[in-house]
Amino acid sequence: FKPSPFFDAGIKPVPDSLALLHLRRDQLEPLTLHSSAEHADGYAEGAVKNTRFGSFPHSTLLESQWGRQVRASKVDTGSRGRKKRKLDEAVSEASDSQALKTAEQAGTGFVHLLPPTPETWTISLPHRTQVVYNPDYSYVLQRLQVRPGQTILEAGGGSGSFTHAAARAVFNGYPTQTQPRFGKVCTFEYHEPRAENLKKELEEHGLDSIVRVTHRDVYEDGFLIHQPDAPQQSPDANAVFLDLPAPWMALRNLTRHRLSSETARIVADSSSAAGQASPDAEKDTSDSTQPSANTEEQDTSRPFVSPLDPNSPIHLCTFSPCIEQVIATVAAMRRLGWTEIDMVEVMHKRIDVRRERVGLHEEGLRGVNATAATVDEAVGRLREVEGKFKEWHQVSKAKSQAVQNGTAEDAHLPHDNFSSKQARLDRIKKELGARKIFSEGRLVHRTEPDIKTHTSYLVFAVLPADWSEEQEQACRAKWPVHG
Numbered sequence: 221f222k223p224s225p226f227f228d229a230g231i232k233p234v235p236d237s238l239a240l241l242h243l244r245r246d247q248l249e250p251l252t253l254h255s256s257a258e259h260a261d262g263y264a265e266g267a268v269k270n271t272r273f274g275s276f277p278h279s280t281l282l283e284s285q286w287g288r289q290v291r292a293s294k295v296d297t298g299s300r301g302r303k304k305r306k307l308d309e310a311v312s313e314a315s316d317s318q319a320l321k322t323a324e325q326a327g328t329g330f331v332h333l334l335p336p337t338p339e340t341w342t343i344s345l346p347h348r349t350q351v352v353y354n355p356d357y358s359y360v361l362q363r364l365q366v367r368p369g370q371t372i373l374e375a376g377g378g379s380g381s382f383t384h385a386a387a388r389a390v391f392n393g394y395p396t397q398t399q400p401r402f403g404k405v406c407t408f409e410y411h412e413p414r415a416e417n418l419k420k421e422l423e424e425h426g427l428d429s430i431v432r433v434t435h436r437d438v439y440e441d442g443f444l445i446h447q448p449d450a451p452q453q454s455p456d457a458n459a460v461f462l463d464l465p466a467p468w469m470a471l472r473n474l475t476r477h478r479l480s481s482e483t484a485r486i487v488a489d490s491s492s493a494a495g496q497a498s499p500d501a502e503k504d505t506s507d508s509t510q511p512s513a514n515t516e517e518q519d520t521s522r523p524f525v526s527p528l529d530p531n532s533p534i535h536l537c538t539f540s541p542c543i544e545q546v547i548a549t550v551a552a553m554r555r556l557g558w559t560e561i562d563m564v565e566v567m568h569k570r571i572d573v574r575r576e577r578v579g580l581h582e583e584g585l586r587g588v589n590a591t592a593a594t595v596d597e598a599v600g601r602l603r604e605v606e607g608k609f610k611e612w613h614q615v616s617k618a619k620s621q622a623v624q625n626g627t628a629e630d631a632h633l634p635h636d637n638f639s640s641k642q643a644r645l646d647r648i649k650k651e652l653g654a655r656k657i658f659s660e661g662r663l664v665h666r667t668e669p670d671i672k673t674h675t676s677y678l679v680f681a682v683l684p685a686d687w688s689e690e691q692e693q694a695c696r697a698k699w700p701v702h703g
């Protein structure tokens with residue numbers, strides 16, 4: 221198996237693997253680094269990545285260690301290279317030509333080279349759908365109690381954001397020839413191009429031996445593994461994550477036993493019983509009145525196979541943007557024997573904490589009290605204020621001298637109200653006395669409004685393992701009850 225850089229990226233990138241260019245905060249660009257000439261596009265240096273912070277030959281990036289800052293290079297652009305560069309710059313998302321110009325003129329453009337992780341991939345991945353972001357998936361995976369070696373079912377796969385995080389959570393080494401597996405993450409997606417794209421991406425990321433992508437409508441066809449010329453097999457899942465418009469429709473296929481047609485019908489009707497849960501019309505085409513693959517109405521000559529691990533409790537989470545969907549899902553969960561049902565909304569807020577200077581709002585000193593980026597800058601501005609203070613002092617002295625000599629008119633000194641000026645000067649003096657506070661700044665914090673996240677309700681539930689009479693007897697035999 222090709223090792224995945226998501227699990228072990230080494231200390232630097234290897235040719236033909238994924239890297240992330242960190243352009244600035246929350247802005248990352250995925251890039252496959254090539255050493256071969258075939259991606260050179262007319263550049264003498266081989267393949268080159270053009271960004272608005274300058275040009276970066278892949279060869280330079282391949283030599284750099286993860287986490288390092290890489291400075292932009294002057295590249296030898298032949299005519300094809302120039303064309304490509306223009307094109308790259310044009311398509312560079314949110315292109316900022318001023319930043320590019322400044323970076324180029326100063327020769328100081330740089331990026332940081334980061335290894336791929338589910339977090340960096342989530343920020344930079346090509347969006348095919350809404351995605352689950354890190355604040356939600358880190359919480360979900362923790363609540364699902366997924367551990368290395370377990371199996372998780374996911375539907376729908378969408379853009380693969382959750383899939384990458386799930387793959388890392390269950391990764392327990394690569395499967396061997398003698399230990400064939402279906403993949404520790406089984407993800408289902410009914411939109412064929414999305415399923416194909418996800419499959420391709422996972423192959424490129426070396427995750428295809430851990431994740432199995434199936435193009436399927438899970439409402440109708442459930443979660444079993446179909447192998448050519450073999451009976452359907454159970455993935456023996458320990459945990460389930462459903463990011464679907466109508467999770468209750470998938471729940472009827474996540475049972476330990478075949479459902480009676482009556483229960484299947486009631487569960488399928490959960491949406492109407494709950495009011496008007498309206499699954500996103502674009503995504504959900506299934507007809508809730510259809511029986512699923514998991515009912516008595518199906519061919520009962522085939523043995524029932526549950527997709528769930530018979531020996532462990534199953535932890536489940538559904539992700540739904542509206543409360544009507546939650547109500548329908550919870551109604552179905554109750555009917556199907558799920559316990560510990562619990563809804564959570566993750567309200568992630570990023571707090572911006574910084575020091576702000578105490579302002580000197582005197583006329584003539586405006587602009588001086590803009591927030592200082594560094595202590596040096598703050599001290600520089602303080603000196604500027606002090607200079608102005610001295611200047612005012614000299615003017616005041618000259619003015620009072622001129623008044624005494626009766627030559628104020630000739631001296632062309634400022635005619636404004638002397639006493640109010642004096643009062644202002646006194647205030648400035650007082651503020652300058654607070655010099656320490658001024659240079660360090662006052663600590664302030666604000667909520668950042670622009671955090672990328674897609675808020676949804678998370679419904680958690682647990683399906684207990686079956687407990688048979690044989691298990692009870694075995695237990696009693698092992699731990700006899702005395703007395």
Ligand code: SAM
Nearest residue numbers: 349352376378379380381382410411437438463
């Ligand atoms: N969790 C994904 C991520 O983090 O990238 C995003 C999932 S997206 C919001 C929902 C996906 O569910 C869509 O891609 C849609 O095609 C898929 N879907 C909807 N109904 C489905 C069904 N019945 N079976 C399988 N997939 C389905």
